[in-house]
Amino acid sequence: MLNQLRKWASLSLLCLALVSCSDEEVKPASSQDNNLAMGNPSNAGTGFDNFLIEKPQYALSYSNYRGTPNWVSWHLSPDWMGNASRQDDFRGDNTLPASFQRVIPSDYTNSGFDRGHNCPSADRTRTEDDNSATFLMTNMIPQAPDNNQETWANLENYSRKLVDQGNELYIIMGSYGKGGTGSNGFKETLADGKVTVPNRIWKVIVVLPQGHDDVGRITTNTRIIAVDTPNSVTVNPDWGGYRTTVDAIEKKTGHDILSSVPAAIQDVLEAQVDKGPTS
Ligand code: MN
Ligand code: MN
Secondary structure (H helix, E strand, O other): HHHHHHHHHHHHHHHHHHHHHHHHHHOOOOOOOOOOOEEEEEEEEOOOOOEEEEEOOOOEEEEEEOEEEEEEEEEEHHHHHHOOOOOOOOOOOOOOOOOOOOOHHHOOOOOEEEEEEEHHHHOOOOHHHHHHHHOEHHHHEEOOHHHHHHHHHHHHHHHHHHHHHOOEEEEEEEEEOOOOEOOOEOOOOOOOOEOOOOOOEEEEEEEEOOOOHHHHHOOOOOOOEEEEEEEEEOOOOOHHHHHHHHHHHHHHHOOOOOOOOOOOHHHOOOOHHHHHOOO
16 A cells, blocks of 8 residues: 555656646747846946836836936736736835935826826736836826827837737837927926926837747847837827837937847848838
């Protein structure tokens, strides 16, 4: 009887080992990957105007002078999306160093500008914590309502459609310049200068079929969508008309976007304007 038990025990162990082996062979098509896999566009570190913040949900360069991120970078795959509801808990980011100014939701109140997410709420719905993290004010810019609710919403919806179609994405969004036109007219800053209203809002999207070794799979044929839009209520809802090259955005911002991609491939991809579908 004891022998029999021993036999069963070792047999079960063997089975477990086999199961975990085959699990590794049949890896899921996608996963939650490194939000900074495409690189750190501004070499963000500890500087006041280029401060690196890495959260599980996204990574960003924060400008204490602007009171906004310079850019935010995140990975999007089915593994980031689930059933968590929109938390709507806009709040200051208490992880900022004590020497930094903390932007709070009321700094935007009645300004004529939306609290515009960089990493969108709907891209982080796996857990309530993930979704809640997108409502930190370090992920926000003052965004003209038409830009946020139409042009940008259309681009965000199209991005999630690309994921539904079997892709995973790396998305880098940023803003630059000073002064935009919201629903109460032109403004350069909010809250007595605490928050700079950006003049332009850009996004770069890397589109890859779901898989592994993402940077290594980028070729000169990889689809890259780059857009640069005015932060204005007169913006066109069709984001496709704002497509540009990564090179043009790099020239305006001084960033090196996609810096983890081999230079020879960057040279080709960053000089092209996307001509793919927009919905
Ligand atoms: Mn991947
Ligand atoms: Mn680059």
